[in-house]
Amino acid sequence: MPPAAAADDLTGPSALDLAPPTRPRRVLAWGMWDWGTQPFNTVITTFVFSVYLTSSSFGSTNTTSTALSVSTALAGLFVALLAPVLGQNSDRSGRTVHHLRVQTWLLALLSAALFVVRPEPGFLWVGLGLLAAGSVVSEIAGVNYNSTIDQVATPRTVGRVSGFGWGMGYLGGIIVLLLIYFAFIQPEVGLFGVTDADGLDIRVSMVVCGVWTLLFTVPAFLVLKDRPTERGPRVGVVQSYRLVWRSVTGLWALSRHTVFFLLASALFRDGLAGVFAFGAVLAAGTFGLSAGEVIIFGAAANIVAGLATMGFGLLDDRIGPKRVILVSLGALVVLGLLVFVLHDGGAAVFWPLGLLMTVFVGPAQAASRSFLARLVPEGRGGEIFGLYATTGRVVSFLSPTAFGLFIALGALLTGADNTQYWGILGIVLVLAAGFAVMLPVKEHGEHTVA
Incomplete structure (x- = not known):
């Protein structure tokens, strides 16, 4: 199908409607990514x-x-510019899985490259630069990965499949966290004689992360296949953005509440990203957890998040993704405010409130993915999920900027040297805005042609 025609063809059956029956082994392999x-x-x-x-x-x-918030915002800008065009190109070429494989390998390489970041002020921006590049690659790869959900799920199972994938990620995070903690970080002398001298325990852990990514994504690439498609003519960058704009205007004309959902999810997904991006930073800088204690908390948080996300995935298929999203966001706003109010309580406060917050972050993310997956037309997954990533990243400066601004506001109002805990108010504000914008959005089944 030529690109121009594709840009206008936003109706028709959902890709999930045409999907084969869900098979547990394929879902497991897909979740391994x-x-x-x-x-x-x-x-x-x-x-x-x-x-x-x-x-x-x-x-x-x-x-x-503050430097971390700046680099995070810049990475988000690059994602916003690249995601829809690269997703659209994947659809047009029919090589979504090929692109996903290459991006996964690049992510593994960037992860391992963090080994070069030594604990010196001169390496701060080297580390932030590599971290930002990895964030861009991770997000673009996620666009292609999300668009493959129709290879393993149907309309009746997409909620649990999406939740299973997110849950697998959290549970995988537990294993790798515990592995590097007990192998390198916790012992005075870890495996291969690694110590904390010159930050070697952390730097070697980055290499482990790269190897982990290469190894455990193999099952996904054994079951995911590029689908033959009629390729359109190659187009340049400018034309690609024109086609993206045509898709946006087409969605606005034909399925306006899909656009409303993209806007709402942009806000609340940025808030959810802020919870994870700055949660551990707050744990160490505000609540006094050591690096080892942060890792132990992370392991516990991933157990809770993984199980909660899988459980909410089943609920998603029963009550719908919108309700799951609203319940999760409302709970996070309340818990975030409690973190701010009770910040003087130290670890005894952070542990229960932090773990409760992890209960609701994953379900909101997984339900957001399943919500959109139910709407994606056949052959348009990369482009629509690219728009999904772009709308998120267009406002991705909000959480890091709000986090940094509230830190500065706290310093101005209190005169204290460390007002990091004020940053949580910025994250809460973004989450509350996402909740408010999501309220009037119709359920996925009501996104009919205008």
């Missing part, structure tokens, strides 16, 4: 490397936290 790539999210972005980069070895707490 989430398991295999989870080290970047759990170990690198959340519980280990981001904490390492915001430690005193790289500068003051406020300086490193």
Whole structure:
């Protein structure tokens, strides 16, 4: 189908309507991609490397936290610019799985490359640059991965399949966290004689993450296949963006509530990302958890999140993804406010509230994916999920910016040197905005042609 025609063809059966019956073995293999790539999210972005980069070895707490928020925002900008065009190109070429494989290998390489970041102020922006590049690759790979859900799920099972994938990621995060903690970080002398001198325990752990990604994503690539498609003519970058714009205007004309959902999910997914991006940083900088304690908390959090996400996936198929999203966001807003109010309570406060927050983050993410998957037309997964990533990343500056601004506001109002805990108010504000915009969005089954 030529690109111009494809851009206008936004109606017709959902890709899930045409999907083969769900087979547990294929779902398990598909979920292994989430398991295999989870080290970047759990170990690198959340519980280990981001904490390492915001430690005193790289500068003051406020300086490193603000730098992290800046690099996160810049990475989000690149994702916003690239995701829909690359997703559209994957659809047009019919090589979605090929692109996913290459992007996965690149993510593994970037993860291992973090080994070069030594605990010195001069390496702060080297680490942030590699972290940002990995974030971009991870997000673009996620676009292609999400678009393959129609190879393993049907309309009746998409909620549980999506929840299973997210849950597999969380549970995979537990294993890799515990592996690096007991092999390298916790012992005075770990495997292969690794110690904490020169940050070697953390740096070697990054290599483990890269190897983990290469190894455990293999099952997914054994079951996922590129589908033959009639390729359209090659188009340039400018034309690609024109086609993206035609898709957006077509959605607005034909299925306006799908656009409303993309806008709402952009807000609340950015807030959810903020919870994970800055949660471990708050654990260490505000609540006084050591690097080892942060990892143990991360392992416990992933157990809770994995099981909760799988359970909510079953609920998604029963009550619908919108209700799952709203319940999750409402709970996160309340819990985030409690974290701010009770910040002086130390670890005794952070543990229960932090674990409760992890109960609701994964279900909201998984339900958001299943919501959109139910709407994607056949052969349009890459483009629509690319728009999904782009709408999220267009506002991806909100959580990191709000986090940084509220830290500065706290310092201005209190005169304290460490006002990091004020950053949680910025995250809560974004989550609350997402909740408010999601309220009037119709359920997926009511997104009829205007």
